[in-house]
């Protein structure tokens with residue numbers, strides 16, 4: 001069993017989602033996961049300060065070989081107004097400053113908005129030698145980060161989506177040159193906790209942001225509009241959300257099983273039928 005300290009600078013929508021997924025995965029492995037994902041989404045500042053204990057446990061059922069390969073993550077955060085909620089909810093250790101966090105962590109995840117990337121990277125650069133730096137922002141590439149932090153830092157870039165919190169993100173990932181295979185594996189192990197990984201060239205990141213990072217917003221706009229139509233027709237709202245989501249899931253599964261979207265659409269659109 002390896003130990004890895006992951007430091008999150010920022011713990012908002014995305015940083016919080018990734019922390020939740022890591023916490024959930026480790027709780028799962030320790031056999032202490034709870035059922036209601038939605039309840040757990042709420043940073044309600046309640047009395048659930050048990051995340052740290054969960055992180056400290058090991059998977060008693062795993063074979064010793066699996067155990068050796070697994071990484072035990074310790075999560076550290078520096079996330080301004082979110083610090084207390086993250087500490088209470090997930091047992092995250094809070095660093096006194098971004099510099100302290102970078103000094104202590106083995107891997108630093110930059111989970112703030114891109115506008116603050118440059119200033120934060122300048123601040124923590126002296127602490128990053130030999131460490132992994134994971135960038136999440138669109139429009140801030142590895143080369144730009146490299147110019148600020150210099151050589152000797154292992155920079156990777158990921159583009160997740162908000163379903164990370166339940167381990168259902170579709171995440172693009174790429175590595176700068178110089179990553180050893182074992183360091184790549186470490187990053188893959190982190191990203192696998194938040195869902196499916198697509199290793200692509202960095203040049204594809206802008207397009208991937210459109211088809212995955214941003215996509216939940218478009219999907220939600222569609223789902224809400226479709227459900228509104230159901231409500232207008234007299235159906236209960238909750239039933240509408242559930243039915244629309246199930247219909248989308250079924251359609252997605254058909255496409256994933258090999259159907260062409262255009263052909264599937266035509267199959268639903270009988271001439272002079274209701275759909276067309």
Ligand SMILES: NC(=O)c1ccc[n+]([C@@H]2O[C@H](COP(=O)([O-])OP(=O)(O)OC[C@H]3O[C@@H](n4cnc5c(N)ncnc54)[C@H](OP(=O)(O)O)[C@@H]3O)[C@@H](O)[C@H]2O)c1
Pocket residue numbers: 009010011012013014015016078079080081082098110111112113114116120136137138159160161162213214
């Ligand atoms: N949201 C998504 O669905 C999504 C999807 C893909 C990629 N991303 C990327 O993920 C990154 C984070 O986005 P987000 O949606 O999570 O943003 P967010 O909800 O606004 O969270 C940003 C977090 O960073 C903290 N923060 C901001 N400036 C800071 C500073 N100087 N020092 C320390 N902490 C600081 C914020 O603290 P306060 O709350 O106190 O301001 C907050 O915890 C962005 O680069 C975004 O493009 C997001």
